[in-house]
Amino acid sequence: MNKIKMTALMISLLLVMSIFAGCADNGPQTGESGKTILKVGTDPTYPPFEYTNDANEIVGFDIDLAKALAEKMDMEVEFVPTSFDGIFNGMNAGSYDVIIAAISMTPSRMETMLFSKPYLSNGQVILTRKDAEKISTQEELKGMKVGVQLGTTADTAAEKYADEYGFEVTKFDEIIQTFSAMKAGHVDAIAVDYAVAIEYVQREPESYQISDVMLTNEPIAVAIKKENTELHEKIDAALLEIREDGTLKKISEEWLGGDYTSDIDEELDVVE
Known part of the structure; x- marks a missing residue:
């Protein structure tokens, strides 16, 4: 009798699992607007690209970009x-369709995922406190503590050059923590995306300065x-549209104070 009950229970469980499996839909989903949803993975701790404002809204350069692309593709965006x-693993697991989060193009990343045409000039720059002597060469990093965000290309580049130029790398989970650490004197410099450096200097010119060192x-x-x-082709087409109609330039000027979307140097000089 117990065996019969156990068998029946197992059959019931299998039926329930099959029902849920049948309900799972890994294909395109439709939003309240009736349009197909474009799911965008992003890390909202990285101003000015993506961050949460005082109203608990995710805003920034990449957020406006994603909305503009979705509009051109007649899709509804979901962040x-x-x-x-963990952002790349999330995309590979199907948690979202694309990543729009200040993602730098690198040869190794291009082996495992597709990339649109680049939409923003970028490189890893060294930023220091305003009251510090401005550095102009990598050799001047000797003896310094350099803050980076964990898992970024700044992290990779700093690790690569640390032994060669004699500086120490300190890693943080969020980019804002690196700036707080430098203000508190825990690190002497920060390796960060050029656009992020620009934004912080514009916001607090009395606190930070951009060096002449590009990694x-x-x-x-x-x-x-x-x-x-298929989505890759659609995104490239939409990106071309917002470039040609001036939307991309406008987004750059709003968030970065200038146009960094034109005349992009597409020749990679990356440390991996």
């Missing part, structure tokens, strides 16, 4: 907040799951 150190050249683009070639 999926994700920590940067890399790595333009920023939309990352797309490797096999999703």
Whole structure:
């Protein structure tokens, strides 16, 4: 009798599992507007690209970009907040369709995912306190503590050059923590995306300065799951539209105070 009950229970469980499996839909989903949803993975701790404002809204350069692309593709955008150190795994697992989160193009990343045409000039720059002596060469980093965000290309580049130029790398989960650490004197410099450095200097010119040291050249683009070639083509077409109609330039001027979307140097100079 117990065996019969156990068998019946197992059959019931299998039926329930099959029902849920049948309900799972890994294909395109439709939003309240009736349009197909574009799920965007982003890390809302990285101003001016994506961050949460005082009204608890995710805003920034990449957020406006994603909305503009979705509009051109006649899609409804949905943002999926994700920590940067797990953002690529999330896309591969199907949690979202694309990543729009200041993603630098690198050869190794291009082997595992698709990239749109780059939409923003970028490289890893060294930023220091305003009251510090401005540095102009990598050799001047000797003896310094350099803060980076964990898992970023700044992290990779700093690790690469640390032994060669004799500086120490200190890693943080969020980019804002690196700036807080430098203000508190825990780090002497920060390696960070050029656009982020610009934003912080514009916001607090009395606190920060951008050095002449550029560690890399790595333009920023939309990352797309490797096999999703159809979406890749649509995003490139939409990106071309917002470039030609001036929307992309306008977004750059609003968030970065200038146009960093034209004349992008697409020749990668990346540390991996």
